[in-house]
Amino acid sequence: MPLREYIINDIKPLNINDKVSDVQMIFNELTYSHIPVENNGTYQGCISETDAHCFDSQKSIFDCNYALETFFVRSDTNWLDVLETFAQNNCNIMPVLDKRDNYLGYYELSDIIGLFNDTPFFAEPGGILIVEKGVHDYSFSEISQIVESNDAKILGAFISKMDSDIVQITLKLGNSGLQDVIQTFRRYSYNIISGHEEDSYAENLKERSEYLKKYLDI
DSSP states (O other), X not given: OOOGGGOBOSSOOEETTXXXXXXXXXXXXXXXXXXXXEETTEEEEEEEHHHHTXXXXXXXXXXXXXXXXXXXXXXXXXXXXXXXXXHHHTOSEEEEEOTTOOEEEEEEHHHHHHGXXXXXXXXXXXXXXXXXXXXXXXXXXXXXXXXXXXXOOEEEEEEEEEOSSEEEEEEEESSSOOHHHHHHHHHTTOEEEEEETTOHHHHHHHHHHHHHHHHHHO
């Protein structure tokens, strides 16, 4: 899924020599958690809203550069990895660099979350099945074989829970009639945690995604 069309340049990076008071003013006007900072065209990191309001307004960003957070993604980073980087850094803006470390712009978290709603996992009708097995005993090739041997198609799959020795896999299947698939999983010693033909689990995830996107747009 290409993300280049989602790169935004509405806000230019701050300069390392800008005053903290300028940063504070920008945060008062925006809802971003961070603002990128550059020095002579080179990306230095991001200053957070929390830090900006704690610093002496008469100082420069350079005086506070120890607090810059250096997270970013590449222009060719997969959208799931982009989303993971957002989560790891607790931010709603993500600087994008090319392979030569040139700053290209940034992603907004609401745009990336919105991509979920366009995936077959949410957009296509189907059923949700959650299975469980030992962390060393399952394989996605086996899971695919079980599903496809019953003339079903996998529209999405991810590990939704992992303990020390147990893993849960959430599947969305592209047709109704999960009972044959469920029975086959049981024959292969998978525990069935949940199986919903009406797809309520996916709808719940989608509603939460849409609610979060609306909240971020406020």
